[in-house]
Amino acid sequence: MQRAISAVTRRLVILIPYGWLLFFFLIPFLIVLRISMSTSAVAMPPYTPVFDWSEGWARIRSALSELSFDNYVWLAGDPLYLNAYLSSLWIALVSTALTLLIAYPMAYGMAKAPTTLRPTLVMLVILPFWTSFLIRVYAWIGILKPEGLFNQFLLSMGVIREPLIILNTNWAIYIGIVYCYLPFMVLPLYSALEKMDHSLTEAALDLGCTPIQAFWRVTFPLSLPGVIAGCLLVFIPAVGEFVIPDLLGGSETLMIGRTLWNEFNGNRDWPVSSAVAVVLLLLLVVPIMLFQTAQARAERAEREGR
């Protein structure tokens, strides 16, 4: 009896995340997918066909037959969309790499800090979240602009003679993304590094590794799960980032968030804009799923190999 109850609770507990995914991911996704297969119209809502469940099954069937993949064909026809995807992926990639470079030493230092100090350090990493994201991005405008704090500082130190043009360039976007997403990289890295058994590094040193070799052969491989988690947490939102490029970047930066906005609000074409969103999602989710299955298979092979 007891066992039966615990089995039921276990099922229930599993149901909660699946229910969450169903309601907040799968159903919205299906709605977007369905709009992406419609045609835009001057109406309310601005697309056809509209499914009206009260009009009976025959009407629904004929509405279903009106759906088509035309919008996806349209996306393939104009290099604009491909270029926007590529440039978004590139910006996200560079930003993720820069974030990793900055976050790793930070997380490493935190993990090596005295135990009593660690909660304070974690707190300091989270602290910026207490201020609105938007205000922090606006603050960077004040720092980066030609007569802003950063240029004033460099000028007064005599490092440069002319103010650097950083604001409204891709560099400002990288800085903005690295700054905003840094905590998402530091925290998983820290949790991976903190759990690590220190004696492993000592063993590597005893067996003749230099400290640098010990880092690359022992510490880094063991922190890989944290690195992967951090990179995904930064890379995925960075691809679709809209606010940071809009405020800090130049007008010539083409990103997919901007393209989506143009389709949705400029052209008032909800269907094409939904198609852009669906392709973006597939672009992100499919590689991650492939990666996960590959990893799971490798793990299983390893286990069976033993």
Added chain:
Amino acid sequence: MSVKAALLATLLAAASAGLAQAQERVVNIYNWSDYIDPAILEAFTKETGIKTVYDVYDSNEILENKMLTGGSGYDIVVPTADFMARQIAAGVYQPLDKAKLPNLSNMWDEIMKRAAQYDPGNKYAVPYMWGTDGIGYNVKKVNEILGEGKRPGLEVIFDPAVAAKFKDCGIYVFDSPRDVMGAALHYLGLSPESKSPDDLAKVEALLTATRPNIRKFHSSEYISALANGDICIAMGYSGDMLQARNRAAEANAGVEVDYSIPSQGAQVWIDSMVIPKDAPHVEEAHIFLNYMMRPDVAAKASEYVFYANANKASQAVMSKEVLEDPAVYPDAELFAKLYTVTAWDAKTQRLATRIWTKVITGQ
């Protein structure tokens, strides 16, 4: 027993409060931020007993998405005319009951005529404020570059030779293809309403030639950039420019901003009050519209936001400071040169957005 009685009394009180709430008359207004004098809303409630619930937005897109989705619960919304025309076509609004709006007789025929291009017969909308698309500028820098006392026109954007002089001190242009391309057509001597791909190609060439001189295309950042003295020239809405002028004056940091309606002529924007089709308080919405068209109320509204309103009768009671500001109420000669543009059809819109993206990003 006493506990029971107390409970019952509480219950009754709660129920009667609920009843009172049901009878209470309200009007739910969704308007641009900082677009109405709060004192007007208070006076309205005092006079009519109708409460106002006032929410704000800061872009036509946000309003449009809410309206097209439906069920917003608002009784009055205030879209800009070209957006409104499309929304009327989509069936978002309900026609006005003009019998309930006797104050319509106070309206300014010139503005109503222009508004009718978006709302044929003025069936749906009561114009609230209007203004122009023009050039906001840093007075000191423009005096240095163009000469003392010169008011910049469209040439500072569209003539590459003139625009180049302002390149280093900074030009921002609002990210609104309809307005900028309409102005470019007008600057080229073509009809701002033209939908011909050939004409739009000429606009593309014009914009591409001057693109290197423009630092950024953005629809709101130019306000603070102008006020802080970060840029010299911005093309955008008169309302935003006047806001920049005020902010610069308040900051008192040596930056003086002014607004110029281009001598070549300028596009007029009109913000109108309309009633969504599914508005829950249609009766109250009409009372509110009629109240807003009273000359003294309209004058007060203009004095607060510093925009020209669409109410002719209000000009008799309005403060001279507003009425005689050439950036707000242009003189008759310039007024005659103001033009309106209507919304593009979907096909032209797509072509224009594509040209716009190409000009801005080079893609």
